[in-house]
Amino acid sequence: MDRPAAVTQDWDAVRVTLLRYLRAKGAAPDLADDVAQETLARLIALSQTQQIGSLFALAFRIADNLIVDAKRRETRLFGDVDEEWESDDPSLDRVLDSRRALDVLSLCLRRMPPLRREVLIRRRLNHESCRAIGDDLAMSAKAVEKHITRGLLDLRQALERAGVDVSGEGR
């Protein structure tokens, strides 16, 4: 079924990959280091007691949750993050949550084939499975998957064309 817990991992390679993930998501270097370290510790502990399906899927999920926790603490300490502070260190999350990004994404959604938009809404907002969406919209789960992949590529390209920096570089 799953990977046996006893398999020895190259934890250093996992740490390097985690750091790359966090940095590409726009986490500041200090935060990325801390989160990668903490994630690795939890991962090692889990791997000793449990079977893990995808090591990286679990690692990324733990890291995402730690980042959310860190943000929550930050907001509690400083109140709502103000514009000025935001422009100081524009992490990818903040770039993507900006008014400008919202406008670009909305426009891209409006221009996209209605079916594709419908699929994205159902998958991301309503968390419906590909299978359920395919059933309702009379297409195969594979076709649903293709719409989502293509939709994501469209949205990303729209952001790039509009000059919203999603490259994650230089941070």
Added chain:
Amino acid sequence: MNARPQEFDAIDREAAQWVDRMNRPLHDAEVAAEFDRWIMQDPRHVESYARFQALWQSGGLQNALDAAAAGELDSADAEDTDVPNWAAQAWRQFAGFAAVALCFVVLVSFGARALVTEADYAATRGATRDVLLPDGSKVRMSGGARMSVRLTPWSREVALQSGEVFFDVAHEKLRTFSVHTGTSSVTVLGTAFDIDMVDRETRVVRVYRGLVSVDAGAGRQWRLPAGNGIEVGGGGVRSLGDVRGDHPGWIDGWFDADDTSVQRLVQRMNRGSDLPVVLDDPALGTLPVTGRFQISQPEMVLEALAAIHDLHWRREKARYVLSR
């Protein structure tokens, strides 16, 4: 960005695909291994994946989709002045499509409400209860079990609040059947399985037919074929092999203990018994027992426990007491 080499585009396409796949509740072992391989293959993979994942999870996308879903499309023309002329015609044509799509969405959601059925069920202490759900699934609830059931045209959801319940799920090709227990959930298409909410954290799942997926949150997922079981809780997981027969023993009044605590055995017995069994000393609850017990006959079980651990039991007015 247009000048990017082809290879980058291929990576982006794969990354977008992985984001969708890994955001699903179930991955089988093969897909999981493939994902790990893909991530390690090239450092650009994880970077591209991270950026698509950030986009997918972003509040910006959530808000844009919210707006699209709320049908703010129609009022969009005014803000749309930066759309080049060549697109205007296509846009008009598309607005027609959008209106049709919108009607469809409205129809689906109105129609759907009428098709949703919701109900709460509870079994009284000391008695089991059989429930036949509208989809044809058969449910047997042990004494004291409580659950709510919600059936929609696209999903079958059960929220189990307490106790132990055996589900014999009517197979449907597309509509999954999920049981949520707060800390973990089980999803199937059509199988027979038993869930026991042992305490606040611990859940025991046993599979008698088909294949079930157990999700304990934080990416911890297991797929269990018939004949297997799992105990999740308290930060640990224990796999229970040797699940035999086509339904759990408690239905016939039996309990299979496998290095189980006396506490657990007593808890099971009390679900179906009119006279509760109490422990004279709580420490007795930690003693381990193994074997097959007929819990529908508390006195026989107490006799057996007394023999195994050199204990005594007595019957009082409204209870049994087990002591040293």
